[in-house]
């Protein structure tokens with residue numbers, strides 16, 4: 001009997017991240033489990049059961065994870081999301097729903113391909129570019145405009 005699908009694959013692209021400290025791993029797990037962006041204190045809340053009590057622990061882990069390019073900070077929301085790309089990338093784009101606050105990370109290849117060379121040519125050493133696009137997600141759009149099912 002083969003059991004190649006016996007390991008936990010929850011469909012969310014569970015990636016093993018090598019080289020994370022114990023605390024970074026905990027924060028990473030918390031962000032992976034969350035369906036939405038988390039603020040630092042929300043992460044701390046989720047990790048209290050696992051022995052993390054100091055805000056500094058969370059902040060340090062967030063810094064480390066951001067440096068490694070495996071999470072992103074959303075300045076506008078003051079919260080953090082797990083990166084869903086395979087590799088670190090300098091152009092980050094997020095679609096932020098103003099109704100349900102879900103955040104979807106999308107790839108803007110044209111920005112990387114077109115804008116990055118222009119920026120470099122201007123003699124600027126770009127580290128990251130972040131774009132937060134605000135609007136209404138598919139789900140909320142549908143429930144706003146779709147026909148309401150009759151209650152009775």
Ligand SMILES: [Zn+2]
Pocket residue numbers: 072082083084085089092105
């Ligand atoms: Zn990313």
Ligand SMILES: [Zn+2]
Pocket residue numbers: 097098099100101102136137138139140141
């Ligand atoms: Zn929404």
